[in-house]
Amino acid sequence: LHTFIKLNPTLLGKERIRNILKQLNFDTNVPDAAFEHDITYDAAQNVIRSLQQIARTNNLFFGVKLTNTLESLNHKQVFSDEAMYMSGKALHPISINVARIVRNDFPDLPISFCAGVNALNIADVLACGLRPVTVCSDILKPGGYARLLQYPEYIEANATLRKTDAAAYLNRYADSVTKNQLYQARWKNIKTDRILSEFDCIAAPCVTTCPSNQQVPDYMYWTAEGDLPQAFETILRTNPFPSVTGMVCDHLCQTKCTRINYDNALLIRDVKRYVAENVIYRELEAPEENGKHVAIIGAGPSGLSCAYFLRLAGFAVDVYETKAFPGGMLADAIPLFRLSEEALNGDIERIKTLGVKIHTNAKIDSIAFEKIRRESDYLYIAVGAQKSLGVSIPGDNVKTGLLDPLEFLSAVRRGQAIELGRNIVILGGGNTAMDAARTARRLSGKEGRVSIVYRRTRREMPADADEVEAALAEGIKLIELAAPAEILSESGKVTALRCFKMKLGQPDESGRARPEKIPGIEFTVTTDTIIPAFGQQRVVDFVDEKLLEISNQDTRETQIPNVYIGGDAFRGAATVIKAIADGRKTAEAIIEKANLNNGFSPLKPIDKKLSHEELHLKRSRITPGIHPDNSTLRNLDYFSLSERTLTESEAVAESKRCLYCDQLCDICVTVCPNRANVSYTVEPFEMRTQTAAFKKDEIQIFDDKIFKIEQSNQVLNIEDFCNECGNCTTFCPTSGAPYRDKPKVALTEKSFQAMEKGYFLNKGVLYYKENDVVSSLRESEKGFVFLSPDVDAELDSAFTIKTVEIKNRDIKWNTAIAIKMKIIGDAVRDLYER
Numbered sequence: 001l002h003t004f005i006k007l008n009p010t011l012l013g014k015e016r017i018r019n020i021l022k023q024l025n026f027d028t029n030v031p032d033a034a035f036e037h038d039i040t041y042d043a044a045q046n047v048i049r050s051l052q053q054i055a056r057t058n059n060l061f062f063g064v065k066l067t068n069t070l071e072s073l074n075h076k077q078v079f080s081d082e083a084m085y086m087s088g089k090a091l092h093p094i095s096i097n098v099a100r101i102v103r104n105d106f107p108d109l110p111i112s113f114c115a116g117v118n119a120l121n122i123a124d125v126l127a128c129g130l131r132p133v134t135v136c137s138d139i140l141k142p143g144g145y146a147r148l149l150q151y152p153e154y155i156e157a158n159a160t161l162r163k164t165d166a167a168a169y170l171n172r173y174a175d176s177v178t179k180n181q182l183y184q185a186r187w188k189n190i191k192t193d194r195i196l197s198e199f200d201c202i203a204a205p206c207v208t209t210c211p212s213n214q215q216v217p218d219y220m221y222w223t224a225e226g227d228l229p230q231a232f233e234t235i236l237r238t239n240p241f242p243s244v245t246g247m248v249c250d251h252l253c254q255t256k257c258t259r260i261n262y263d264n265a266l267l268i269r270d271v272k273r274y275v276a277e278n279v280i281y282r283e284l285e286a287p288e289e290n291g292k293h294v295a296i297i298g299a300g301p302s303g304l305s306c307a308y309f310l311r312l313a314g315f316a317v318d319v320y321e322t323k324a325f326p327g328g329m330l331a332d333a334i335p336l337f338r339l340s341e342e343a344l345n346g347d348i349e350r351i352k353t354l355g356v357k358i359h360t361n362a363k364i365d366s367i368a369f370e371k372i373r374r375e376s377d378y379l380y381i382a383v384g385a386q387k388s389l390g391v392s393i394p395g396d397n398v399k400t401g402l403l404d405p406l407e408f409l410s411a412v413r414r415g416q417a418i419e420l421g422r423n424i425v426i427l428g429g430g431n432t433a434m435d436a437a438r439t440a441r442r443l444s445g446k447e448g449r450v451s452i453v454y455r456r457t458r459r460e461m462p463a464d465a466d467e468v469e470a471a472l473a474e475g476i477k478l479i480e481l482a483a484p485a486e487i488l489s490e491s492g493k494v495t496a497l498r499c500f501k502m503k504l505g506q507p508d509e510s511g512r513a514r515p516e517k518i519p520g521i522e523f524t525v526t527t528d529t530i531i532p533a534f535g536q537q538r539v540v541d542f543v544d545e546k547l548l549e550i551s552n553q554d555t556r557e558t559q560i561p562n563v564y565i566g567g568d569a570f571r572g573a574a575t576v577i578k579a580i581a582d583g584r585k586t587a588e589a590i591i592e593k594a595n596l597n598n599g600f601s602p603l604k605p606i607d608k609k610l611s612h613e614e615l616h617l618k619r620s621r622i623t624p625g626i627h628p629d630n631s632t633l634r635n636l637d638y639f640s641l642s643e644r645t646l647t648e649s650e651a652v653a654e655s656k657r658c659l660y661c662d663q664l665c666d667i668c669v670t671v672c673p674n675r676a677n678v679s680y681t682v683e684p685f686e687m688r689t690q691t692a693a694f695k696k697d698e699i700q701i702f703d704d705k706i707f708k709i710e711q712s713n714q715v716l717n718i719e720d721f722c723n724e725c726g727n728c729t730t731f732c733p734t735s736g737a738p739y740r741d742k743p744k745v746a747l748t749e750k751s752f753q754a755m756e757k758g759y760f761l762n763k764g765v766l767y768y769k770e771n772d773v774v775s776s777l778r779e780s781e782k783g784f785v786f787l788s789p790d791v792d793a794e795l796d797s798a799f800t801i802k803t804v805e806i807k808n809r810d811i812k813w814n815t816a817i818a819i820k821m822k823i824i825g826d827a828v829r830d831l832y833e834r
């Protein structure tokens with residue numbers, strides 16, 4: 001027979017495969033066993049030669065197909081097996097390198113290719129002389145089969161490639177692909193904590209992940225339209241620090257951007273910075289005062305955010321700040337090469353212009369606390385976490401050379417001269433450690449040597465990945481898996497740090513691998529200065545700590561009525577946007593408590609007026625974004641920003657990549673290989689439900705919760721088509737599993753009988769089964785008839801109960817189930833008619 005044999009990627013050998021994975025930042029662990037039970041490349045060459053010979057003799061076709069999936073240790077929580085099989089993105093560079101060695105040894109051998117092919121690389125793969133090309137993992141990603149539409153475009157656009165020498169091209173491509181940003185394992189998992197609901201599941205993951213729920217798709221839309229004032233106002237609705245967050249936000253939103261499963265995450269933070277720096281903005285008008293007064297302790301981002309939203313709602317606000325200037329850590333710790341004074345001052349000025357009064361040099365002690373409490377209706381404690389956690393090891397009483405990171409960063413910001421020496425060691429892996437290290441790098445000059453000692457590995461570092469990357473790019477050395485053991489000194493001055501060598505153990509409560517000492521292995525780092533940056537804790541000396549315990553988790557109101565706490569003072573050292581979000585949410589809680597809520601929600605997305613087809617078309621296309629190169633800016637000048645702003649064309653192009661995930665999702669529909677998830681439309685509505693229950697000997701009917709459908713696009717799962725492969729769960733941006741959590745519909749009586757919970761439409765009657773109880777809903781002349789073993793009811797067309805018989809006196813029957821059955825019944829009917 002004419003034959004292709006499929007080869008395994010293990011042919012490339014342990015070392016080469018592991019090097020490629022490391023180079024691309026994948027934490028995939030390919031065990032030795034994967035190589036042991038596979039044929040080696042030497043042996044494979046003999047097999048190929050012999051099969052080639054047999055094929056020639058018998059006048060048959062013979063070729064190889066690259067490659068199979070690659071066995072790796074299971075580090076995901078999806079399957080229980082110890083091993084799993086790696087395919088897609090990571091396999092592409094590996095398999096291309098297998099193709100290279102096979103091509104170089106067998107110039108005439110037909111090689112078919114299938115690893116991680118997509119629209120972007122199809123032209124390259126063809127130019128490498130690999131064919132036929134098959135595609136699998138690409139069409140199992142969001143966009144699904146529609147992704148294929150883009151292939152011919154790229155093939156045509158790169159038609160000239162086909163004229164190049166294929167073997168030479170393959171060799172070049174194999175080298176370049178391992179350096180390509182698009183194959184980097186940058187983002188781990190796009191799933192969010194959001195609960196998956198039966199209906200109305202569409203939400204933009206960037207919005208749900210942002211602690212302040214900023215309406216990212218809206219300001220992407222306005223930026224793409226070139227309307228910067230609208231973009232800016234959208235940002236301000238949930239965040240009064242656009243310029244600051246445009247520079248230093250830890251941008252959790254980007255870690256869950258739907259674009260990750262296409263190409264790369266949108267540069268959301270950079271677009272925000274572009275908007276903030278380029279907008280011509282109309283000042284907000286200070287509203288009339290509403291007669292209520294709020295005192296805020298701490299003029300950091302949290303206190304000022306709360307002040308801003310309260311002032312906008314008409315409250316009189318006084319903010320008290322210990323230091324001589326507002327801004328908290330933004331003004332006193334975050335270095336000027338990351339956050340410019342202009343950006344910070346611009347954001348603070350806008351807040352002041354609204355009429356927020358900031359009192360500096362005004363430390364609140366216990367007497368002042370009682371006073372401001374008496375004078376205000378509400379009080380917000382936003383004092384941050386001001387005390388550094390020091391290092392507690394032998395030698396920590398040394399006089400010179402052991403610095404507090406906050407004092408160090410503050411002194412440098414104020415322009416004070418600090419003697420660090422040539423060798424500086426920073427302890428810790430968080431943002432403060434990175435800033436201390438990068439600042440020290442700038443101060444110690446070309447000859448200086450700055451090292452970060454961290455007890456886990458780079459992967460587990462809590463610092464923003466971009467900050468770690470920047471620190472390393474600036475020449476800072478990372479000493480991983482090392483814990484400080486002793487500070488060595490001479491004449492009261494630090495000379496070296498003795499360290500324990502660590503290894504990673506089982507995950508701890510934080511989910512990160514626990515660092516464990518390797519007995520007997522120690523080493524010493526020579527150093528002039530040690531800066532331990534292990535985080536901060538709050539210092540509250542004006543009120544009994546016990547009274548600050550939270551009485552209401554949602555509002556963070558403390559044991560003292562009308563006194564709230566938030567930001568780092570509540571969370572411990574966290575992030576700017578969390579502090580801002582706490583400030584906003586506290587303001588909302590106060591507005592609510594003061595009964596001044598006017599019903600305005602900053603979280604309602606705008607209708608972007610894109611048709612269903614346009615939204616789907618966007619979802620079928622790969623459109624890689626830019627990766628700004630900041631290397632030329634890293635001139636190690638403390639005052640110059642180390643990252644540049646996007647240009648207008650970059651910002652517009654980047655924002656146009658947004659998929660507007662708040663308007664449509666359908667990811668589970670497009671990724672299902674079996675077409676088991678189906679979307680249907682519903683006209684949004686809301687309806688008051690009713691509950692019927694026995695009270696004494698009579699059935700009473702009372703109005704109950706509102707049932708509403710807010711989105712017109714909904715999803716159901718067809719039981720008969722679903723083989724529970726879990727692909728929709730992998731890509732659904734919620735914590736749920738669409739095939740399990742969405743309404744399940746059986747197409748046949750047999751499958752309805754076999755399913756545990758779900759719907760079935762038969763001869764115009766919709767059946768619903770749950771816990772082995774089957775109910776039915778059929779339309780009548782005047783409305784609906786609902787029948788079940790426990791309840792028989794007649795409902796009018798608005799689902800108001802006309803008559804009801806309750807056969808089981810213990811139950812309460814709510815009409816919501818009948819409303820849901822009507823929705824699903826209509827959806828299934830539509831499906832049959834399609």
Ligand SMILES: Cc1cc2nc3c(=O)[nH]c(=O)nc-3n(C[C@H](O)[C@H](O)[C@H](O)COP(=O)(O)OP(=O)(O)OC[C@H]3O[C@@H](n4cnc5c(N)ncnc54)[C@H](O)[C@@H]3O)c2cc1C
Nearest residue numbers: 298300301302322328329364383384567568574575576579
């Ligand atoms: C070096 C460093 C780098 C960082 N980098 C980033 C980053 O890149 N991205 C990011 O998102 N986050 C970063 N953070 C964290 C971020 O700065 C904080 O999470 C944020 O500033 C917390 O805001 P806050 O308002 O709660 O507290 P703070 O910013 O600490 O502000 C609290 C304010 O309260 C004042 N105060 C304290 N006690 C009193 C009192 N008794 N009376 C009156 N005033 C008082 C303090 O002086 C201070 O000004 C960094 C933090 C540090 C230290």
Ligand code: SF4
Nearest residue numbers: 206257258658659661
């Ligand atoms: S594509 Fe746009 S809406 Fe979707 S997650 Fe990314 S930024 Fe948010």
Ligand code: SF4
Nearest residue numbers: 672722724725726728
């Ligand atoms: S689990 Fe079911 S619905 Fe989800 S992708 Fe697999 S077959 Fe489709």
Ligand code: SF4
Nearest residue numbers: 201665666668732738
């Ligand atoms: S993937 Fe499906 S179930 Fe998940 S949010 Fe999107 S539409 Fe809803």
